[in-house]
Amino acid sequence: MSITQDRVTTVIGKRLLRREDPALLTGEAKFTNDLAIPGALHLALLRSPYAHARIKSVDVADAKAMPGVVAVYTGKDLHSTWAAPMPCAWPVTPDMKNPAHYPLALDKVCYVGDGVAAVVATSDAAARDALDAIDVVYEPLPAVTDLEEALNDKTVIHDALGTNKSYTWNLKVESSEGAVDAAFKNAAFSVKERYVQQRLLPMAMEPRAVAAVPQPFGGDITLYSATQVPHILKVMTAITCGIPEHQVRVVAPAVGGGFGSKLNVYAEELLCVALARKHGAPVRWVEERTENAQATIHGRGQIQHVELAADKDGRLTAVRIRLIGDMGAYLQLVTPGVPLLGAFLYAGVYDLPQAYDFSCTSVFTTMTPTDAYRGAGRPEATYAIEVAMDALARKMKIDPYELRKRNYIKREQYFDKDGKQVGYTAFHGLNYDSGDHLAAAEKAMKHADYQGVRKKQATQNVPGARKRLGIGMTSYFEMCGLAPSRVLASLNYGAGGWESATVRVLPTSKVQVVTGTSPHGQGHETSWAMIAAEKLGISPDDVDVLHSDTAIAPLGLDTYGSRSLAVGGVAIAGACDKVIDKARKIAAHQLECAAEDLDFANGVFSVKGSPDKAVPIAAIAFAAFTAHNLPDGVEPNLEAQYTHDPKNFSWPFGTHICVVEVETETGKVDVLKYVAVDDCGKQINPLIVEGQVHGGVVQGLAQALFEEAVYDKDGNLKTSNLAEYLVPAACDVPPITTDFTVTPSPTNELGVKGIGEAGTIGAAPTVMNAVIDALSGLGITALDMPASPQNVWKAINNARGGKK
């Protein structure tokens, strides 16, 4: 047997390089489309060129006759194949309208990109060529691309529903009835703002890809998919395709980013499974970039009406929110729930009394379905409160930082009178686990030289200045670590929020960690090995992390919502504790002492007071394997499974600050400096944390300055490739100063919170506040995203009364 000699005393907190990277950087990692699958047939989809049309006829005869074509199917051909429509797991209200949605359209298409026919051929090229030979006669209907117009029901998209409205969801919290109205009536200051959260395209670098491989006998099927959610996909595939769940295995090979867009159950996944079964052969599909823009879910898509009431000192006394949510053409997996994920965050990090009135009405449009996109509801909420706070500060003529300081929940409010950290119970009843908002803000202020920039601004922003300086900030809260199962139940979500882990110490003392999380860029293999190594007192090099295959890791709820560490990582720690408990019993037996008399440190059990009477966990593992001499009632092998259902969400927070210069002649915004001070509690691997902040900030900054899914009035997506949809590259974004405060979460053993979405949540309002700050001297107090050169130039022109 082998025992690792160089035991590591503290692994957590080290900046270990990601073990995932060598394979990714050398191109050796195998993504779904890299898998060699002999005999596979290729699927291609004919997609609607119309946003809204009736399908009069589909003629597939010519396509069927083309070389290499095996079969061509319409929606009607396959209709009897489906045991259920495509799933929406989040019926947010009992009366929510949800149109039946099948992998291929039946009578009507409802967005450009809606699937109309499927070609199965012997090569991808043959399948693609055959699409051009399918003749579809459409009867075009009016497109619905404006959310407010959609609510009129002038053109109803889903006939059977009779309306475009899907649901209205309310959250009203008042200390006494009428508290919100009274607060607005008595407010010394109030603001009323309208913001538009433009639609965004998630644009994961790897587009979606699927391969369904049937087993020759018995009906088992393996579904390979570029997905974030193999476990959810397994259940939903079973339900939708009518296959016993134990016969479905889902594998997510290397997955190149998701950002929420691969947190779904897609038509192409179900089509590959159904057609593989039909043809008795593997069927595979890979998405083109334009399909990715049109047929993978979009993010954001909200109109926000935001009202803040404040007393004479600027302390918030009430918040009123009215949202219109853009569902797109259909409800995908969690489409209707996205605005609700923000509903608890529209007061941000501020000490709001019980005077809160939130209502969201969501509508169908003839555009691609929306769903979760990095932050999912929480960036939208943070944007609304943080941009509105700047508007309030302008109205009060006080510094926006001063206004925030007057409203921050104070550090001491997280502790009871005996000094115990009990969290802060907010107006809506949720408990914020821990926080020190002022400390994070002060640190960010220092990095940004806030007062220095303000001084420079006073001399630079003179009338006629060609470059105006602006500084903006955001103090955010993120509700993540999705989620306590009971809270999900209260929101009517169709599943729990737990996560599972198995820790297995092999006979030779190497360790397998099996996790239900499904990484697609987050570095779980590195971080999870660090957690197990820390707990077991071994080297992370001796820990392998298994994931993303439902045959290997059968229990799990996957990766999204900054949940993996705060739920899945904590589950690993819990499984390690169980392993250590069992090992302790065996060690006590070997050392002939009571289990309570043993210390466990650095991977070694030793008798308290007699450190030379000791046995390493590696030796225990071997003893557990041989089972020659185990205490009575102890099963052989050293392995434990643990499922963690979090007690609370985790609540990362922080302050971001951005300094910009705006060219008044051209409207171009240059980001001079970006400071992110985040607090995600204890950090497992600070290198990975910084990487998450960098990527997140760039994604939020992209919403502020670059990205927008643009539809024309006929419902055509005008930004369906990477030349038109402006994802910024490294050279288009500023250097990012990252720093941290560490306020451990008291709700889990590791003291951790999530960090995957924080950067995105903080960045868009930070950048927009800076841009508006730069222009406020010109009379500009509001600006829609993205603050593109043309949009900024137009705003400057309008502020000048149209004169150039």
Added chain:
Amino acid sequence: MIPVPFEYKRAGSAEEAISLIGQYGDDAKFLAGGHSLVPLMKLRLAQPTVLVDIGRVKDLSYVKEAGDHIAIGALTRHMDVEKSPVLKQHVPLLAHAASHVGDSQVRHRGTIGGSIAHADPASDLPATTLALGATYVVQGPKGKREIAAKDFFKGFLESALAADEMLVEIKVPKMKGAGWSFQKFNRRAQDWAIVGVAAWRNNGSSGVALVNMGSTPVLASSVSKALSGGASIEDAAARAADDADPQSDLNASVEYRQHLARVLVRRALEAASK
């Protein structure tokens, strides 16, 4: 992502390439670096049935001093234009403009001849060579002829090249110490210009051309005329959009493009006058 089926022919010489293209007629296209044509084919916006690959034609990749001008082989990659010591010395505006084409990968594959023959008004090098008063040498079945840059661009992606002709050389006059500037206004570094300006000034003469300000690269003659008439930079730049007929797109309305052209021409002339 998957183009329509096409035949692939590889030419070993300019003569062979011209003979092949003559043989297949209008449905054939030359393939050089492929960085303009191939994306269009993948989107099925271009559907040539035959590609004549000239990428391995020898002797068409060079930068040579030739008396009062520099001769550049049509297959010279953007990166070689950018790094050429001869161009840096004699035509620094062109070397600099080449450094703004796409990204590094594009510049290692794309060729100056391909870019000019593609005649995209949003590309950097057609307008830059137009500002510099370049002459393009084209070769057909009957031999070579020369076309002045100002006579070459006929419409959107249309040039004076006959179907059986191939661009083989670009002749660019030496700048003789002229002041110059290349202004590229875009939202991301790798993008086409929303508006671009290539400009030079030397004693009384000047050349100003605009990127993405119409269906072809645009020579801003009104600006040069105003300058030679003694106008101030400010006044001359105010004429920047006079010769242009820009289109509106996602990034810029017609009005914004015209405004940008005036601002960028002013900046370019200020820089070129230092």
